[in-house]
Amino acid sequence: MIIGVVNNKGGVGKTTTSINLSSCLAINKKHVLLVDIDPQAQSTHGLGIAINGHHLSLKDVLLAKTEQLYTLFSQKNIKDIIVSSQREGLDVAPADAKLTQVIEKLYRSYWFFRETILAKCLEPVKPEYDYIVIDCPPGLGVLSLNAIKASDFILIPCEMSMASIEGVTTLLEAVSTMKGNGFTNYKIVLTLVNPQCSITNRHVMELLLPFKEKILKTQIVRNEHINQAQMERKDIFTFAPDSKGAEGYSQLTRELLHLWHIGERKGSN
Numbered sequence: 001m002i003i004g005v006v007n008n009k010g011g012v013g014k015t016t017t018s019i020n021l022s023s024c025l026a027i028n029k030k031h032v033l034l035v036d037i038d039p040q041a042q043s044t045h046g047l048g049i050a051i052n053g054h055h056l057s058l059k060d061v062l063l064a065k066t067e068q069l070y071t072l073f074s075q076k077n078i079k080d081i082i083v084s085s086q087r088e089g090l091d092v093a094p095a096d097a098k099l100t101q102v103i104e105k106l107y108r109s110y111w112f113f114r115e116t117i118l119a120k121c122l123e124p125v126k127p128e129y130d131y132i133v134i135d136c137p138p139g140l141g142v143l144s145l146n147a148i149k150a151s152d153f154i155l156i157p158c159e160m161s162m163a164s165i166e167g168v169t170t171l172l173e174a175v176s177t178m179k180g181n182g183f184t185n186y187k188i189v190l191t192l193v194n195p196q197c198s199i200t201n202r203h204v205m206e207l208l209l210p211f212k213e214k215i216l217k218t219q220i221v222r223n224e225h226i227n228q229a230q231m232e233r234k235d236i237f238t239f240a241p242d243s244k245g246a247e248g249y250s251q252l253t254r255e256l257l258h259l260w261h262i263g264e265r266k267g268s269n
Contacts, residue, residue: 001130001131001132001152001153001260002122002126002131002132002134002150002151002152002153003021003131003132003133003134003151003152003153003154003155004134004136004147004148004150004151004153004154004155005017005018005021005133005134005135005136005155005157006136006144006147006148006151006154006155006156006171007136007138007156007157007158007164007167007168007171008138008139008140008144008167008170008171008174009138009159009163009164009166009167010138010139011138011159012157012158012159012164012167012191012192013157013159013191013192013220014135014136014138014157015038015042015043015046015135016046016191016220016226016230017155017157017189017191017220017249017252018034018036018043018133018134018135019034019043019046019047019135019235020226020235020236020237020245020246020249021133021155021249021252021253021256022034022090022131022133022235023087023090023235023236023237023238023249024237024249024250024252024253025090025130025131025133025253025257026087026088026089026090027087027089027237028253028257029089030089030130030131031089031128031129031130031131032089032090032091032129032130032131032132032133033082033090033091033092033093033125033128033129033131033132033133034047034085034090034091034092034093034133034135035092035093035118035122035132035133035134035135036092036093036094036095036135037095037118037134037135037136037137037143037144037146037147038095038135038136038137038143039095039096039137039143040095040137041094041095041096042135043092043095043135044092044094044095044096045233046230046233046235047085047086047087047090047092047233047234047235048085048086048233048234049083049085049092049094077124078093078121078122078124078125079124079125081093081094082125086234086238087235087237087238091129114142115142115145115146115148115149115178116146116149116150117146118134118143118146118147118149118150119146119149119150122150134147134150134151140170140171140174144174145174145178148174148175148178148179149178149179152185153185153186153187153260154175154185154186154187155186155187155189155256156168156171156186156187156188156189157189157191157220158188158189158190158191158208159190159191159192160190160191160192160193160194160197160200160201160204161200161204162204162207165204165207165208168188168211172186186214187214187215187216187256187259188208188211188214188215188216189215189216189218189219189220189252190215190216190219190220191219191220192220192222193219193220193221193222194221194222195221216252216255216256217255218248218251218252218255219248220245220248220249220252221244221245221248223243223244223245223248225239225240225243225244225245225246226243226245228240229245236249237249237250
């Protein structure tokens with residue numbers, strides 16, 4: 001299964017969720033690939049992976065695959081860039097700042113190929129992983145649209161704020177465009193929740209009523225250990241396994257695994 005972690009608003013916990021969900025899936029004995037398609041490469045750096053000038057990144061694969069539209073052969077395979085993280089069972093397809101070079105190239109590609117390049121890049125490794133998690137950049141540019149197109153399931157981190165809610169509405173319009181009006185395989189996870197802001201939280205939940213059935217039970221509470229883990233370039237389970245942050249992402253992972261297991265059983269009937 002390919003999971004896109006998407007929100008067109010920045011600062012809502014996409015990277016934090018991508019890193020810690022991927023890590024917890026690996027802890028649960030799943031074989032996981034974390035794909036970083038953000039030119040800021042925060043997931044790559046957040047797991048302590050350093051990309052030097054000689055190491056290939058996702059930029060090289062996407063550029064080669066885009067060029068394939070014209071040359072009809074692939075120069076690079078995503079398997080060429082995957083690196084192992086310090087977490088057993090978790091691999092990373094890293095990004096770097098040069099990923100921005102891909103964007104212009106994609107916009108010059110034929111429109112009917114433009115949003116499917118990432119999906120084509122992931123095809124060789126899909127059978128090798130239980131889950132592929134895509135950490136997206138903020139905004140709904142061509143890289144995020146590629147992630148939406150490639151994803152079987154979309155996870156939307158939503159901060160308890162008005163701006164984040166507006167971002168969810170815009171995002172879901174893009175999802176309908178990319179996946180079709182019948183696509184409903186998405187969930188919203190509330191992040192950066194401050195329990196002390198009861199009035200704000202209540203108001204936000206009222207505004208989210210149209211999405212009530214799509215909101216996961218798990219909420220990720222603001223937690224200093226999560227911030228410190230990011231500064232130390234570690235997942236929360238390595239940095240502070242007994243923290244509330246680790247408890248929150250463990251609960252989120254259990255809820256999603258249960259949800260996906262139910263979906264798999266329905267699909268097999």
